[in-house]
Amino acid sequence: MSRTVEVTVLSAENLQMNRKPARGNTFVTVHSDASTDAGAVTKVDSEGGSYPSWNEKVVVNVPLHARFISVEVKCKTSSSSSLTGSNSVGVARIPVSDFIGGYVPENQLHFLSYRLWDGNVRRNGVINISVRVKVPERSSCSSSSMSFAAVTGVPVAGNGSTGVVTGIPALWLNYQRNP
Amino acid sequence: MGGCFSDMEGGKQAVGGLGKGANAQNDAVDFFFRSQGFHQMFTQVELSLSASSLLDRDIASKSDPMVVVFAKKRDGKCEELGRTEVIMNSLNPEWIEKISVAFHFEIVQPLEFHVYDIDTKYHGIPTKTLKLGDQDFLGMASCTLSEIVTKRSRRLTLRLLEKSGNGGPRNLGEITVHAEETVASRSVVEMVLRCSRLDNKDVFSKSDPFLRISRMVESGGYIPICKTEVINDNLNPKWRPVCLGGHKFGSKENPLLIECFDFNSSGDHVLIGKMQKSVADLEKLYKERRGANFVISSTSHGKEKVLKGELFVDQYCEKEQFSFIDYVSNGFELNFMVAVDFTASNGNPLHSDSLHYIDAHGRLNSYQKAIMEVGEVIQFYDSDRRFPAWGFGGKIPDGTVSHCFNLNGSPGTSEVAGVEGIMDAYGSALRSVSLSGPTLFGPVINMAAQIAGQSLTSHNHTMYYVLLIITDGVVTDLQETINALVKKSDLPLSILIVGVGNADFKSMEVLDADNGHRLESSSGRIATRDIVQFVSMREVHSGQISVVQALLEELPEQFLSFMRSRDVKPLSQPSHFSQASTSSIQ
Numbered sequence: 001m002s003r004t005v006e007v008t009v010l011s012a013e014n015l016q017m018n019r020k021p022a023r024g025n026t027f028v029t030v031h032s033d034a035s036t037d038a039g040a041v042t043k044v045d046s047e048g049g050s051y052p053s054w055n056e057k058v059v060v061n062v063p064l065h066a067r068f069i070s071v072e073v074k075c076k077t078s079s080s081s082s083l084t085g086s087n088s089v090g091v092a093r094i095p096v097s098d099f100i101g102g103y104v105p106e107n108q109l110h111f112l113s114y115r116l117w118d119g120n121v122r123r124n125g126v127i128n129i130s131v132r133v134k135v136p137e138r139s140s141c142s143s144s145s146m147s148f149a150a151v152t153g154v155p156v157a158g159n160g161s162t163g164v165v166t167g168i169p170a171l172w173l174n175y176q177r178n179p
Numbered sequence: 180m181g182g183c184f185s186d187m188e189g190g191k192q193a194v195g196g197l198g199k200g201a202n203a204q205n206d207a208v209d210f211f212f213r214s215q216g217f218h219q220m221f222t223q224v225e226l227s228l229s230a231s232s233l234l235d236r237d238i239a240s241k242s243d244p245m246v247v248v249f250a251k252k253r254d255g256k257c258e259e260l261g262r263t264e265v266i267m268n269s270l271n272p273e274w275i276e277k278i279s280v281a282f283h284f285e286i287v288q289p290l291e292f293h294v295y296d297i298d299t300k301y302h303g304i305p306t307k308t309l310k311l312g313d314q315d316f317l318g319m320a321s322c323t324l325s326e327i328v329t330k331r332s333r334r335l336t337l338r339l340l341e342k343s344g345n346g347g348p349r350n351l352g353e354i355t356v357h358a359e360e361t362v363a364s365r366s367v368v369e370m371v372l373r374c375s376r377l378d379n380k381d382v383f384s385k386s387d388p389f390l391r392i393s394r395m396v397e398s399g400g401y402i403p404i405c406k407t408e409v410i411n412d413n414l415n416p417k418w419r420p421v422c423l424g425g426h427k428f429g430s431k432e433n434p435l436l437i438e439c440f441d442f443n444s445s446g447d448h449v450l451i452g453k454m455q456k457s458v459a460d461l462e463k464l465y466k467e468r469r470g471a472n473f474v475i476s477s478t479s480h481g482k483e484k485v486l487k488g489e490l491f492v493d494q495y496c497e498k499e500q501f502s503f504i505d506y507v508s509n510g511f512e513l514n515f516m517v518a519v520d521f522t523a524s525n526g527n528p529l530h531s532d533s534l535h536y537i538d539a540h541g542r543l544n545s546y547q548k549a550i551m552e553v554g555e556v557i558q559f560y561d562s563d564r565r566f567p568a569w570g571f572g573g574k575i576p577d578g579t580v581s582h583c584f585n586l587n588g589s590p591g592t593s594e595v596a597g598v599e600g601i602m603d604a605y606g607s608a609l610r611s612v613s614l615s616g617p618t619l620f621g622p623v624i625n626m627a628a629q630i631a632g633q634s635l636t637s638h639n640h641t642m643y644y645v646l647l648i649i650t651d652g653v654v655t656d657l658q659e660t661i662n663a664l665v666k667k668s669d670l671p672l673s674i675l676i677v678g679v680g681n682a683d684f685k686s687m688e689v690l691d692a693d694n695g696h697r698l699e700s701s702s703g704r705i706a707t708r709d710i711v712q713f714v715s716m717r718e719v720h721s722g723q724i725s726v727v728q729a730l731l732e733e734l735p736e737q738f739l740s741f742m743r744s745r746d747v748k749p750l751s752q753p754s755h756f757s758q759a760s761t762s763s764i765q
Binding site: 051098103110112113114117 | 705707708
């Protein structure tokens with residue numbers, strides 16, 4: 001059993017390579033600690049230098065027993081053209097509990113930032129991502145994935161009720177807005 | 180969210196084009212005053228500043244000037260209105276950051292302009308946090324606002340003087356102030372600009388280009404409105420997106436002067452080329468995927484020489500950017516929550532030197548003052564006026580120390596009605612709860628976050644929460660507070676910490692990420708946005724800042740950063756892009 005998680009890799013800040021600002025050709029891999037597949041890879045950013053931006057959505061499978069997803073920034077080495085020739089710039093391990101559980105509805109869009117650590121466990125920049133847990137949906141009524149309109153969940157009955165609603169995928173708000 | 184440029188050298192960063200919240204904070208203050216009956220008594224005016232022949236205070240290079248504008252109150256006290264950016268190595272600076280002033284027709288408003296040389300070691304630090312006493316004074320000038328506004332050119336040049344007020348034998352240079360009425364506009368244009376084949380101006384390497392965009396003003400001349408960051412050693416540079424608000428460029432047809440410079444750390448930036456283009460022209464360049472050639476004034480013929488360097492617009496998009504007022508006047512609400520410090524450091528409430536002492540003659544103590552003054556402003560944005568109110572660090576009637584108990588003593592709801600309700604609950608809690616400790620913020624922050632998180636389901640993003648924590652001292656659990664704050668930075672929640680009493684609140688300012696560093700938890704998670712603001716009542720009462728100003732300074736921006744990141748729009752959209760330049764408040 002696994003969940004489908006959409007991770008939008010937004011940008012990174014202040015990346016260093018050999019104690020100098022990184023010069024570009026960076027990309028990001030995303031995978032969960034417990035899954036056997038290779039995870040997902042973004043395109044290469046060649047313009048941002050030490051402040052790259054990707055704005056790319058990748059989908060990863062996160063097994064129910066997974067505790068972390070790893071987001072790693074890598075730099076393509078100049079000698080090779082394939083993605084296999086690359087150096088690690090920094091990695092962040094993101095606890096699954098940062099976007100699943102808690103008091104926020106299940107498929108809420110989360111904007112998250114993490115410190116990146118390099119191979120010598122030194123701080124190396126910051127990565128910004130957004131995360132949304134895909135809640136199983138039956139029909140085609142899910143519209144756009146990034147837009148606000150896709151926020152689901154039904155209002156809790158009565159005031160002051162603390163009953164947690166676990167993401168019932170009824171697109172109630174959409175129906176209300178576009179009758 | 181100012182962390183992006185924290186590592187760059189001060190002079191190389193972009194100014195004015197980063198799409199930061201337009202003039203939202205003034206809007207919010209303005210709106211509050213208008214609602215209090217100050218109708219139509221003033222208009223917002225924007226001051227643009229430039230100077231010439233400034234004094235050179237640096238030995239190896241030239242001065243790095245910044246202007247601070249003050250309004251002189253009737254009692255002779257000065258209230259700071261704003262600061263420009265620091266321009267590196269320039270004795271003839273033209274500042275881009277504008278200063279907003281409310282122009283009251285019927286009042287004489289004396290202004291003072293203080294020019295400082297900012298020491299290199301302070302570069303890259305937000306100018307707002309600079310201590311002026313540490314900086315070299317370059318001169319001051321004063322005038323009244325009406326003197327500038329009544330000039331036909333809306334422009335006034337003043338001689339800079341010593342602090343003592345006399346000119347002395349030395350020439351300290353001049354400052355020019357230009358005033359323009361603020362245009363309310365929701366439209367924003369975001370562009371990605373790129374150049375190709377720029378001329379090389381450096382000997383040993385390639386040019387380090389940046390762009391400066393200026394707007395032509397009615398009375399003639401140009402006022403700079405933004406500059407891009409510097410890209411080192413590159414003749415085909417592509418800059419980060421430039422975001423120009425409609426209030427900056429005026430109309431789409433208004434001519435803009437676009438200049439490309441080679442950055443020099445000495446401050447003598449060399450002009451590579453220039454061109455005149457309106458926003459509409461730039462849009463056309465984008466649509467036709469065409470470049471436009473830079474020109475340069477030729478010295479010999481007085482004619483313009485066309486250069487091979489070209490400007491391209493790689494991306495162009497017009498957006499409607501809603502202001503704080505657009506949201507709160509269309510069904511969005513701020514919900515106010517309050518938490519009061521019951522730690523023993525406040526002093527025994529029965530003694531008159533205690534911060535919790537309730538005066539028999541009705542004189543308010545520091546906590547009551549803070550609740551009244553802050554509550555008065557915030558409740559204006561909260562329609563049901565039911566506020567959850569908690570205490571922390573006190574021993575409750577059952578004998579245990581609680582770090583989050585209901586102020587009204589009820590085991591069920593923590594909500595009380597109105598500011599009076601908070602005052603009553605506070606008074607009764609003082610009688611039933613004994614002061615204890617330590618000072619922990621974690622539990623009240625978590626409680627507030629829980630309410631804010633649940634509202635995402637039940638209220639569909641239309642609720643935003645403001646937790647007011649009033650405290651007399653420094654938190655015991657600083658790292659845990661930081662961890663809690665980082666975790667909550669993704670919720671519709673802002674936290675306002677008001678410090679009362681005379682403690683040293685230095686460590687509280689760490690929580691307020693104003694110094695450009697985002698908060699970092701011990702696990703390496705980083706705050707998505709700044710959600711904390713710290714205000715010391717001492718400063719508010721000494722009259723350096725007004726309560727309304729202090730409160731509404733960061734709140735609208737924090738609110739907007741949440742709404743915009745999720746693309747949440749006001750419920751009924753007030754107007755269309757094409758009509759967006761009309762006034763926002765009717």
